[in-house]
Amino acid sequence: MTVALRVAVLVFVAAVFQVGAVAGSRVLGAEPDLLLVVLVVVALLAGSITGAIAGFAGGLLVGVMTLDTLGTTSIVLTVAGYWAGRYGETTGRGRPYAAPLAAFAITVLATPANVALHFLLGQPVSAGAAFATLIPTAIVNSALAFGLYPLCRRFLASPDRLGGRAREVEVV
Amino acid sequence: MGGLVALALVLVTISFREDGSGPLADAQSAAASALRPLQVAADRVAEPFRDAYAWGEGLAHARTDAKRLQRENEVLRQQYVRARLAEQENARLRSLLRFRSGPRFPEGFEGVAAEVIYRPPGAYAQAIVVAAGRDDGIRVDDPVVTAQGLVGTVSRVGSRTARVTLLTDDQSAVSATVLGTEAAGIVRLGQGPRAPLRLVRVPKEAVVKVGDTVVTAGWRSRRFSSLYPQGILIGRVTSVGRADTDLFTQVQLEPFADLSSLEAVLVLVPSDRAAGTP
Numbered sequence: 001m002t003v004a005l006r007v008a009v010l011v012f013v014a015a016v017f018q019v020g021a022v023a024g025s026r027v028l029g030a031e032p033d034l035l036l037v038v039l040v041v042v043a044l045l046a047g048s049i050t051g052a053i054a055g056f057a058g059g060l061l062v063g064v065m066t067l068d069t070l071g072t073t074s075i076v077l078t079v080a081g082y083w084a085g086r087y088g089e090t091t092g093r094g095r096p097y098a099a100p101l102a103a104f105a106i107t108v109l110a111t112p113a114n115v116a117l118h119f120l121l122g123q124p125v126s127a128g129a130a131f132a133t134l135i136p137t138a139i140v141n142s143a144l145a146f147g148l149y150p151l152c153r154r155f156l157a158s159p160d161r162l163g164g165r166a167r168e169v170e171v172v
Numbered sequence: 173m174g175g176l177v178a179l180a181l182v183l184v185t186i187s188f189r190e191d192g193s194g195p196l197a198d199a200q201s202a203a204a205s206a207l208r209p210l211q212v213a214a215d216r217v218a219e220p221f222r223d224a225y226a227w228g229e230g231l232a233h234a235r236t237d238a239k240r241l242q243r244e245n246e247v248l249r250q251q252y253v254r255a256r257l258a259e260q261e262n263a264r265l266r267s268l269l270r271f272r273s274g275p276r277f278p279e280g281f282e283g284v285a286a287e288v289i290y291r292p293p294g295a296y297a298q299a300i301v302v303a304a305g306r307d308d309g310i311r312v313d314d315p316v317v318t319a320q321g322l323v324g325t326v327s328r329v330g331s332r333t334a335r336v337t338l339l340t341d342d343q344s345a346v347s348a349t350v351l352g353t354e355a356a357g358i359v360r361l362g363q364g365p366r367a368p369l370r371l372v373r374v375p376k377e378a379v380v381k382v383g384d385t386v387v388t389a390g391w392r393s394r395r396f397s398s399l400y401p402q403g404i405l406i407g408r409v410t411s412v413g414r415a416d417t418d419l420f421t422q423v424q425l426e427p428f429a430d431l432s433s434l435e436a437v438l439v440l441v442p443s444d445r446a447a448g449t450p
Contacts, residue, residue: 020211021218027225052173056180063187064203065211070196071183078180082173121188 004050006156007042011054014038015061030136035062036110037144039077040084040103041152048085055081072117079113080106103145107138264436271319272438278390278401283317283438284308289333291434298341298361299324302437305332313399315388315440321405321428322346322388323437334439338431339406340368347398348406350423351385354378359386359406359425367410367424368431374421376414384409386425401440 018035025031035058043051058081059074084102095101115130183196190197265285272283286304304310306329316323316336324344327337337344339359346359348371355378357371371386386409390402405428413422 016207016210017214017218020214021222025222048173052176056176059180060183061207063183064200065207067200067204069184070187070200071180071185074180074183075177078173078176121184 003046003156007046007050007054008057010038010042010152010155011035011058012061015058015065019062019065026133027140028136029133030138030140031133032137032140032144033107033110034144036077036080036107037103037141037148038152039081040106041099041145041149042156043081043084044088044099044102044149045153045156046085047089048082051081051083051085051088052078053081055079069121069123072121073114075117076110076113080110097146099145099149100142104138104142107141108134111137261435267319268436268438271317276403276405278404278440280443281401281440282309282443284310284441285436285438286334287436288434298338298344298431299327300336300338300434300437302334302336302439303332304439305330305334307331308439309441309445310334310439311441311445315400315404316437317404317440318429318434318437320430321407322400323429323431323434325399326439336437336439339427340431346400346406347389347391348386349389350374350378350380350409351387353380353384355380355421356389357420357423362424367426369407369425369427371409371423371425372420374423376419376421378421380409380412380421380423382409382412386423 014035014037018033022032022034039051039055039058042054046054055077056074059072059077060070062068062073063070084106087102088098111130111134115127119127186194186196187200268283268285271277272285277283284304286302286308288300289303290301302316310326310329312326312329314326316326322339324336324338324341326334328335339346340361342361344359344361347356348359349356350371355374357374359369360372362368362370371380374380386406388400388402388404388406389398390400390404391398407425407427409423410426411422411424413424415422
């Protein structure tokens with residue numbers, strides 16, 4: 001299975017679980033976003049372009065399943081995936097806390113972006129409710145990213161592509 | 173990324189303009205229907221984890237909740253007790269108030285309401301101490317009543333307190349009549365807990381039946397008069413005995429007033445004295 005396919009499976013499963021199981025549930029006062037966390041992890045592992053595409057597709061899936069205005073979640077997740085990918089390609093590479101840190105920062109930034117987009121479209125949105133759970137959600141997402149990162153890394157296993165440990169050295 | 177964002181914006185625009193009816197909306201609806209089973213499956217898969225989390229969370233909160241509820245329970249219990257006491261006091265005072273302004277209240281007297289502040293322990297001390305005294309116009313021998321009936325007389329008086337000897341004291345004696353008959357006698361301490369009072373010196377020929385009501389006689393002669401105004405309820409006849417050898421009929425009474433749990437009483441003060449009291 002190619003990395004792209006594995007990424008697609010991961011994002012698809014995450015989107016389905018996000019809408020079907022995770023959305024609306026509260027954990028320690030937070031409303032965790034599984035799709036966002038998986039997207040951040042995937043983008044960190046697979047790069048900015050894959051992250052952007054995964055974000056777009058994931059957002060589209062969520063939009064379809066929730067019968068929301070198509071594209072709104074996609075815009076936010078595309079940018080989020082791209083940013084996480086760029087972070088992974090540059091400063092975040094190899095850092096053990098890159099995933100939790102990126103998940104925290106992107107959660108904090110994505111929530112107001114989502115609220116603003118819905119507001120611009122004239123859809124009812126409660127900024128108070130969104131911001132009330134922002135920090136707990138960011139912390140829980142961060143913890144989720146910390147746990148999911150090694151699992152996703154193993155699932156997407158392609159050591160040379162994903163920066164894994166080198167098994168042999170070839171003298172050129 | 174720019175292309176994807178632009179594509180997303182196009183989707184937003186079309187989706188927003190269609191507003192639920194159009195090819196994109198139809199496609200979205202069809203896709204949503206197709207994905208619905210997967211969502212349900214995801215929900216089923218996640219359900220045990222959600223339940224486990226809820227159980228764990230409930231367990232963690234149970235201890236805190238128990239402590240909080242215990243504290244709340246204590247506060248509520250105290251409030252309940254206070255409310256019940258206030259309710260009882262309110263009922264007692266209302267009852268006294270109704271009695272004082274009712275037709276049964278004796279003429280020529282004013283009622284000084286007084287709270288019972290002390291009840292000597294033991295079965296032998298048939299007296300109470302009330303929170304009203306000389307300053308309220310109370311004097312020794314003033315009759316003391318409740319809305320139910322006669323309680324006793326004031327036997328000692330201080331400036332703000334008074335001691336009331338109950339009907340059940342062996343020194344107490346009240347001249348009384350049986351309502352609706354010519355029978356008269358003196359109410360004295362009874363001979364057992366089931367009949368705390370007895371009516372003595374009732375002529376043998378007097379017709380007294382169980383259930384008859386005994387009230388104060390309130391006699392008045394040229395030089396003397398009874399301590400008690402006429403017509404105050406004392407008790408109900410519980411048994412009547414006539415032996416051939418006895419000179420008088422044996423009449424046992426049960427007092428109307430519950431002398432064992434008095435909380436507030438009215439001391440009957442003659443109106444002329446009450447008028448001179450500040």
